[in-house]
Amino acid sequence: MLYENEKRILQEAHLMLERYNLAAYTSGNVSLRVDQHVIIKPSGIPYSKLMYEDMVVVGLNGEVVEGNKAPSVDTATHLHLFNHLDWARSIIHTHSTFATVWAIMEKPIPVLCTAHADVFGEEIPIAEYAPVGSEAIGKSALKALRKSGTVLLSKHGVLIIGTSVDDSLKKAIFLEEVARVSYFSSAWGNPTSLSNSEVQRLFDQYKSKYGQR
Numbered sequence: 001m002l003y004e005n006e007k008r009i010l011q012e013a014h015l016m017l018e019r020y021n022l023a024a025y026t027s028g029n030v031s032l033r034v035d036q037h038v039i040i041k042p043s044g045i046p047y048s049k050l051m052y053e054d055m056v057v058v059g060l061n062g063e064v065v066e067g068n069k070a071p072s073v074d075t076a077t078h079l080h081l082f083n084h085l086d087w088a089r090s091i092i093h094t095h096s097t098f099a100t101v102w103a104i105m106e107k108p109i110p111v112l113c114t115a116h117a118d119v120f121g122e123e124i125p126i127a128e129y130a131p132v133g134s135e136a137i138g139k140s141a142l143k144a145l146r147k148s149g150t151v152l153l154s155k156h157g158v159l160i161i162g163t164s165v166d167d168s169l170k171k172a173i174f175l176e177e178v179a180r181v182s183y184f185s186s187a188w189g190n191p192t193s194l195s196n197s198e199v200q201r202l203f204d205q206y207k208s209k210y211g212q213r
Ligand SMILES: [Zn+2]
Pocket: 028, 093, 094, 095, 156, 157
């Protein structure tokens, strides 16, 4: 079997989506790029039944390299992004509730709290509506995408691009948290955003000083 270890990492990542309430039943998916291949969730398999052996390996043009199941319907979206972003190693797509509320309202998420500045360093942009199942979502996401590698998909959900599975997972979890606190504070009143210079300062500081060296 190709990429057994990577498939196990992906299975665990999908279970994390469920544990953090970011995905329901069969929605959402995580992919991982290894060289010229992308490993991705099979289509329509609920998380409780998802086995690592079921993960599908596809080439960068979408041909199935290994796997008995059909790959996720969002595979074309993932491939479009991997084909255009050298640094991308893992992509997550979810319909996580609060982030999707912002996507439905077609409002970028402003930088209202320090955690947002730390992890994303900018407001979360929104991509124009595009239908599921072709490269259209990947194209519109690419147009809207900036440095955070995170984008809201109009009337749909979110796409998160990371340098590793851990990186994309972390951003997916923080995105929902940020979307939630920003939703409640915006529902309460009209919160002001952090200044651009403070957002940049926090972002740089978080990269260089946070966590274990
Ligand atoms: Zn979706």
